[in-house]
Amino acid sequence: MRRMALRRLRSAGGLARSLFIYWRPGRQRGLQRLYQPFIQPGTVAFDIGAHLGDRSAAFHALGAKVVALEPQPDLAKWFKRLVKPPTITLLRWRRPYGGLCRDRDQPQQPDPFHPGHRVAGADRRTQRRL
Template sequence: MTNPSKFFVRPAWFDRTIGILRSLIIYRRPGRQKGLQRMYAPFIQPGDLAFDIGAHVGDRTRAFADLGARVVALEPQPQLLPWLRRAVRGRTGIAIRREVAGPHPGSAQLQVSRRHPTVSSASRPWVQSLRTRNRSFQHVTWDDEIAVPMVTLDQLIAEYGTPSFCKIDVEGLEAEVLRGLSQPVRALSFEFVAGALDITQDCLDQLAALGEYEYNLIPGEHRQYHFEAWQSGPEILAWLEVNGERLGSGDLYARQINA
């Protein structure tokens, strides 16, 4: 007897729905907002400007706004934009833009994972190499591609002003985003991923060229710093080279010294 299941092709809308639900479960779970606001409060005061580069479903954008900041949020995935807007509904001073940030104005090809939209990326080399360099990505498939506009951080600063804090979570494009920045910002964060620490080193080098920074680390989706004392760039990179594989991924936080 023929097995009818082998002829079944899962529709794209089904994978997109599963992907969005997964993101909402992770990033909208109860209690998360209070933790995010405590984490960002040292960087953001009422009336400050914050950039959310890679806003996804808006958990950070909402935290920035509820701390009293004006927010510029970039999210290129059209299926996530309604959820991003819903996250900050009723709040003022928020600009939502369907763009990626990068080294120059123009456009980019976004590699989309329908089932895992949080790892959609405009860096094709990162997508092609990461499944063999980080075991937590072995099950991920990037099964769509869309053209998206690209803007630089310098352009955003020219339009909105210099942010007090800039969060960058763009799945392998972090160093390219920083290439579009020619002036220091007071504080920022960017993602690190085991198997792609060359990108992390590139980010640290670019920030060192802009100003003097110190660093801390938050593993995964936790909301507590790993180090009691903030570290230099070489110190944090050396620690990641030894321990990054165990963590998988997380965020590095940079604050300007004597800003």
């Protein structure tokens, strides 16, 4: 019981620290200046390991359609709270090596780089948005 309370306290402290660092005033302007040469309006930008969505928000502000992946469920919940534009798609991770959320009818393909693993594509709703 005590161990679980300590773990929750550490997690809350880490989340508060991340919110302070990544969503502090002025940071978005700096990220937009940094990524402006690489991201053109209307392009698709990927944010893998999206954390709290600060870079996804910057990509969106530059006019990109954003596909973000955050494998940690607690951070994905905060991502949804902080970043809400309709041009940002957050893919959810279901289980280790199990693939992204997808349509059940879509077959999984063998992963050529990791024998024995299977790769699932984006679900149909995500494919239509891209």
